[in-house]
Amino acid sequence: MERSSDTLILGVGNCLMGDEGLGVHLAQQLKKEIPAGFADVLDGGTAGFQLMEYIESYPRVILIDATLDGRPAGTIQLIRPKFASDFPKAMSTHEIGLKDLVESLTLLDRLPDVYLFVVSVKTIQPLSIDLSPEVLVVLPELKRGILELCLRPVEVS
Amino acid sequence: MTRIVVDPITRIEGHLRIEAEINNGKITDAFSSGTMVRLIEEILRGRDPRDAWAFVGRVCGVCTTVHSLASIRAVEDALDITIPPNAELVRNLMFCAQNVQDHVIHFYHLHALDWVDVVSALKADPKKTSEIAQSISNWPKSSPGYFSDLQKRLTKFVESGQLGIFANGYWGHPAYKLPAEINLIGVAHYLEALEWQKEIAKVHTIFGGKNPHPNFLVGGMACSISLDDASGINAERLAYVGKLLKDAQQFVEQVYIPDLLAIAPYYLDWGAIGGGLGNFMAYGDLSTSGYRDVGNYKFPPGVILNKDLSKIHEVDLRNDSEVEEYITNSWYEYAGGDGVGLHPWKGETKLKYTGPKPPFDFLNTEDKYSYLKTPRWKGHAMEVGPLARMLVGYASGRPEFKEVVDYALSALNVPATALFSTLGRTAARGLEAKLVAGWGLEFYDQLINNIKNGDTRMANTEKFKPETWPKKAMGVGHTEAPRGALAHWIVIEDQKIANYQLVVPSTWNASPRDKEGKSSAYEAALKDTPVHDVNQPLEILRTIHSFDPCLACAVHLYDENGKHINKLKVL
Numbered sequence: 260m261e262r263s264s265d266t267l268i269l270g271v272g273n274c275l276m277g278d279e280g281l282g283v284h285l286a287q288q289l290k291k292e293i294p295a296g297f298a299d300v301l302d303g304g305t306a307g308f309q310l311m312e313y314i315e316s317y318p319r320v321i322l323i324d325a326t327l328d329g330r331p332a333g334t335i336q337l338i339r340p341k342f343a344s345d346f347p348k349a350m351s352t353h354e355i356g357l358k359d360l361v362e363s364l365t366l367l368d369r370l371p372d373v374y375l376f377v378v379s380v381k382t383i384q385p386l387s388i389d390l391s392p393e394v395l396v397v398l399p400e401l402k403r404g405i406l407e408l409c410l411r412p413v414e415v416s
Numbered sequence: 417m418t419r420i421v422v423d424p425i426t427r428i429e430g431h432l433r434i435e436a437e438i439n440n441g442k443i444t445d446a447f448s449s450g451t452m453v454r455l456i457e458e459i460l461r462g463r464d465p466r467d468a469w470a471f472v473g474r475v476c477g478v479c480t481t482v483h484s485l486a487s488i489r490a491v492e493d494a495l496d497i498t499i500p501p502n503a504e505l506v507r508n509l510m511f512c513a514q515n516v517q518d519h520v521i522h523f524y525h526l527h528a529l530d531w532v533d534v535v536s537a538l539k540a541d542p543k544k545t546s547e548i549a550q551s552i553s554n555w556p557k558s559s560p561g562y563f564s565d566l567q568k569r570l571t572k573f574v575e576s577g578q579l580g581i582f583a584n585g586y587w588g589h590p591a592y593k594l595p596a597e598i599n600l601i602g603v604a605h606y607l608e609a610l611e612w613q614k615e616i617a618k619v620h621t622i623f624g625g626k627n628p629h630p631n632f633l634v635g636g637m638a639c640s641i642s643l644d645d646a647s648g649i650n651a652e653r654l655a656y657v658g659k660l661l662k663d664a665q666q667f668v669e670q671v672y673i674p675d676l677l678a679i680a681p682y683y684l685d686w687g688a689i690g691g692g693l694g695n696f697m698a699y700g701d702l703s704t705s706g707y708r709d710v711g712n713y714k715f716p717p718g719v720i721l722n723k724d725l726s727k728i729h730e731v732d733l734r735n736d737s738e739v740e741e742y743i744t745n746s747w748y749e750y751a752g753g754d755g756v757g758l759h760p761w762k763g764e765t766k767l768k769y770t771g772p773k774p775p776f777d778f779l780n781t782e783d784k785y786s787y788l789k790t791p792r793w794k795g796h797a798m799e800v801g802p803l804a805r806m807l808v809g810y811a812s813g814r815p816e817f818k819e820v821v822d823y824a825l826s827a828l829n830v831p832a833t834a835l836f837s838t839l840g841r842t843a844a845r846g847l848e849a850k851l852v853a854g855w856g857l858e859f860y861d862q863l864i865n866n867i868k869n870g871d872t873r874m875a876n877t878e879k880f881k882p883e884t885w886p887k888k889a890m891g892v893g894h895t896e897a898p899r900g901a902l903a904h905w906i907v908i909e910d911q912k913i914a915n916y917q918l919v920v921p922s923t924w925n926a927s928p929r930d931k932e933g934k935s936s937a938y939e940a941a942l943k944d945t946p947v948h949d950v951n952q953p954l955e956i957l958r959t960i961h962s963f964d965p966c967l968a969c970a971v972h973l974y975d976e977n978g979k980h981i982n983k984l985k986v987l
Binding site for chain 1: 569607613
């Protein structure tokens with residue numbers, strides 16, 4: 260992937276597990292909608308360490324993922340994680356995933372400016388490639404939030 | 417007696433549950449269970465055999481290449497397709513890159529923290545750390561400043577009260593024996609290995625188009641090589657592959673091996689713990705003259721029984737009385753009943769869960785208790801993996817194997833019997849990475865030579881079209897996955913997959929008991945392992961991790977809360 264912008268929008272999740280895959284669904288949509296140069300978009304799937312190369316080559320990374328944190332389905336939160344415990348519950352279905360990557364990059368002193376949009380979901384149990392109505396309805400708001408963030412200047416730490 | 421449950425065993429790919437009975441500080445019995453279903457065999461039924469590689473590769477996000485490789489070899493075997501030498505070499509190069517990457521990741525990211533105490537590294541003297549690092553290796557990142565910077569970042573990290581990546585460790589456990597300085601070196605290389613592993617994966621991207629899940633092709637490889645073609649794999653790309661392979665060798669020789677030899681002396685007691693079965697099996701791979709030329713395999717095939725290195729038994733994957741899978745203790749049913757073993761060409765995959773209804777505390781290990789079947793070779797339980805490969809190579813008298821094994825034994829001043837242990841398994845993985853890194857460069861030189869001589873053939877498409885196939889065909893394809901011997905069996909009827917069976921390394925190692933009640937490798941290795949504190953079963957992790965457990969291809973997984981259950985029951 261050629262870098263065309265300072266910002267990477269990285270959607271992660273498992274698209275076979277219903278709402279768990281919302282980050283991936285959104286990345287696929289944004290890929291079609293966002294012009295090169297504004298931001299780059301990547302469907303990170305369930306990859307963990309394989310995403311290191313992408314994350315560390317952008318000054319700013321906007322992650323999108325689902326969480327099972329008990330809040331009402333569709334709740335959107337924006338956080339700036341520095342440690343694994345800053346990540347909400349059940350972010351990744353892999354044992355060693357994005358959380359570990361963010362921390363390792365912190366220890367390596369190479370963590371870019373990371374923003375994390377998480378959307379609360381009710382369950383990740385059903386084997387489904389569709390999103391639930393509760394999540395579908397907040398996608399426009401989530402997109403707006405991402406685009407607004409892209410418009411802000413990249414903070415230099 | 418105390419019965420403890422570790423579920424899931426973390427720092428692996430997939431879900432593994434261990435239940436162990438502990439008496440007077442020692443494990444007296446252990447049960448290994450894969451707690452989710454795979455069933456990719458059923459997904460493949462009725463599909464085009466030329467597509468199978470793409471499905472089976474997805475069985476795992478880590479060792480996708482080996483499954484795809486076993487699959488195309490099974491189809492090529494069934495259809496009697498011989499592939500061009502360059503395709504063999506490219507497959508070998510991908511094998512080597514994956515093997516070395518996997519072993520390094522396993523050692524530093526999945527296993528090292530069983531031996532390296534991260535919190536103790538905070539007390540290290542950076543100057544002394546630098547002296548030790550420079551005394552064991554020429555690796556350039558070894559100045560006092562380098563270690564003191566890292567230590568400062570680590571201190572900040574730990575003082576924030578958030579151990580993060582290091583959160584699941586049993587820090588301060590008395591079984592951690594390393595001096596603070598070696599712990600700091602371990603942490604430094606944990607991070608460096610993380611950076612390095614993303615580079616070597618590019619070999620797969622170059623030859624397979626992408627990573628993970630690079631592309632494969634029945635009949636050869638799906639990459640066009642031409643030295644002066646701007647869009648294909650040209651001289652520049654090939655030179656880059658050469659650099660990646662050289663860097664890999666340097667990392668193994670200057671970081672991995674020196675660390676292994678610096679850590680091992682503090683844990684020599686583990687050279688007598690975790691031995692287990694004493695039966696070892698390798699199918700072999702990495703031929704210098706084509707996959708069918710077994711005699712020229714860098715990894716020779718063979719079986720060792722009862723630790724007897726004086727005799728190598730032959731393995732025949734086609735013989736229906738050699739490899740058989742049993743379900744006596746697995747949640748499946750066979751048409752012929754629970755007592756029979758089936759050769760994979762006649763394999764069946766019909767689920768029948770009879771375990772307790774979740775949530776439950778303990779499995780009923782008197783009955784069926786796993787989604788893994790139980791494979792046996794001529795009725796024997798077998799350990800597969802780097803230790804098995806190194807022992808088969810060693811016992812076959814191969815000079816390269818003898819050299820590295822004898823070197824390690826003399827550097828650690830331990831007898832050959834120490835190989836049959838948790839420590840032996842972990843050391844064998846490192847020694848294997850050293851051999852494979854070197855072989856990768858040999859295969860690379862051969863490929864460059866072929867291309868320079870004008871041979872750019874990469875695929876044999878004579879029998880690619882289904883019209884050219886017989887009405888019925890059967891094949892088996894094998895390789896050596898990082899975790900051990902791997903084979904796929906296929907039956908093709910009317911141009912479609914009629915049956916497909918994978919027998920993966922972790923099924924050999926992690927399976928439940930057979931019909932005679934004999935344990936497989938994990939269960940056997942845990943027996944007699946000392947457990948200092950049942951609330952912190954670090955010792956179980958050491959032995960299980962030494963196998964490089966990876967259950968994604970043996971079972972499916974997910975646990976929606978990512979919960980680390982650590983249950984205790986005093987019986």
